Amino acid sequence: MASVLRQAARLASSRCLTQLSAASSTSRLGASSYNFSPSSRNASTSSTIKVQLDSNTGVAIMMFQNPPVNSMSLDFMTEFVIAWDKLELDKSCRGIILTSALPNVFSAGLDIMDMYGTTPEHRTAFWKALQELWLKVYGSGKIVVAAINGASPAGGCLMALSCDYRIMIDNPKYKIGINETKLGIVAPFWFKDCLENTVGYRMSEMSVQYGILYNSAEALKIGLVDQLVPEDKLISTATETMIKWFAIPDYARQISKAMVRKATMDKMLAGREADITNFVTFTNKDSIQKSLGMYMEMLKGRKAK
Numbered sequence: 562m563a564s565v566l567r568q569a570a571r572l573a574s575s576r577c578l579t580q581l582s583a584a585s586s587t588s589r590l591g592a593s594s595y596n597f598s599p600s601s602r603n604a605s606t607s608s609t610i611k612v613q614l615d616s617n618t619g620v621a622i623m624m625f626q627n628p629p630v631n632s633m634s635l636d637f638m639t640e641f642v643i644a645w646d647k648l649e650l651d652k653s654c655r656g657i658i659l660t661s662a663l664p665n666v667f668s669a670g671l672d673i674m675d676m677y678g679t680t681p682e683h684r685t686a687f688w689k690a691l692q693e694l695w696l697k698v699y700g701s702g703k704i705v706v707a708a709i710n711g712a713s714p715a716g717g718c719l720m721a722l723s724c725d726y727r728i729m730i731d732n733p734k735y736k737i738g739i740n741e742t743k744l745g746i747v748a749p750f751w752f753k754d755c756l757e758n759t760v761g762y763r764m765s766e767m768s769v770q771y772g773i774l775y776n777s778a779e780a781l782k783i784g785l786v787d788q789l790v791p792e793d794k795l796i797s798t799a800t801e802t803m804i805k806w807f808a809i810p811d812y813a814r815q816i817s818k819a820m821v822r823k824a825t826m827d828k829m830l831a832g833r834e835a836d837i838t839n840f841v842t843f844t845n846k847d848s849i850q851k852s853l854g855m856y857m858e859m860l861k862g863r864k865a866k
């Protein structure tokens with residue numbers, strides 16, 4: 562145990578968890594001091610990411626705004642990481658809620674058009690940006706809550722899985738899951754690891770092979786999300802949840818989080834280059850390009866009907 566703690570402490574000062582100790586001002590705010598007055602809000606906005614930080618409570622809301630479906634394009638992920646870094650450096654921010662500014666969709670996952678018919682150089686930059694985004698969110702010392710207000714397939718599900726707590730709108734039309742096989746592609750190991758860490762081995766074994774998308778009730782049942790709420794209660798519940806987490810001393814929580822996530826983080830950090838090569842080689846294949854093209858046509862055809 563002592564060695565785990567030493568490792569966790571080392572992690573806390575490492576690249577991905579640099580904010581752990583910086584943000585460790587313990588429990589500045591309890592639920593009773595919660596005040597969400599508009600005057601206390603800071604707003605910062607890029608074209609695809611909107612951020613509202615309430616420096617009284619320490620809660621930031623990061624909204625995705627990349628129409629039509631918040632697909633994770635290279636540009637979107639680059640803007641995400643810039644906005645994320647700003648929040649990480651802001652000591653008044655203790656927790657981040659991820660949600661969508663668009664109706665009916667949290668995120669449609671990776672932008673297929675960034676993988677289809679693009680150059681290997683482009684796909685290398687694209688995959689690096691995705692790794693970067695994931696390392697930041699998964700490795701954050703802040704408390705991160707996903708407020709899932711719509712469809713959340715594949716990369717959208719990964720984003721939610723990287724948070725500490727997931728709250729989803731209680732609506733059967735919204736689906737979440739790792740559905741890559743349905744597109745004829747393979748979810749990378751770290752998508753699978755995040756799913757397995759959350760729902761367990763057997764459920765992920767079924768889930769990744771079938772490419773299952775779960776509705777909200779099913780997602781709750783298997784533990785893919787932690788809570789369902791009516792649409793009009795999503796952000797208030799996410800904020801209240803965050804305030805409850807704030808009661809735990811930051812430093813102890815951060816070290817505990819780092820301990821639990823260390824193996825998954827380390828695996829990615831050690832395999833980062835190989836993971837990029839795998840992605841580029843895999844998506845170079847004619848058969849994979851064909852699958853992606855057919856999937857895009859299916860999406861567009863579905864709309865035309």
Ligand SMILES: CCCCC/C=C\C/C=C\C=C\CC(=O)SCCNC(=O)CCNC(=O)[C@H](O)C(C)(C)COP(=O)(O)OP(=O)(O)OC[C@H]1O[C@@H](n2cnc3c(N)ncnc32)[C@H](O)[C@@H]1OP(=O)(O)O
Pocket residue numbers: 629630632665666668669670671672673674712714715716717740741744746747748749750839840843857860861864
């Ligand atoms: C062996 C080694 C292995 C190594 C591993 C290597 C590789 C792994 C590779 C890739 C991993 C990828 C992970 C992913 O995230 S892939 C993306 C998966 N996403 C999906 O399947 C979602 C598809 N979209 C939908 O199901 C629906 O759009 C959605 C439910 C989200 C919303 O439905 P709605 O009816 O509101 O909207 P639509 O009319 O369907 O779409 C509007 C518009 O948007 C376009 N679009 C949708 N999704 C995407 C997307 N992911 N990327 C790009 N564009 C998307 C859609 O085509 C419509 O366009 P248009 O017709 O208006 O032009």
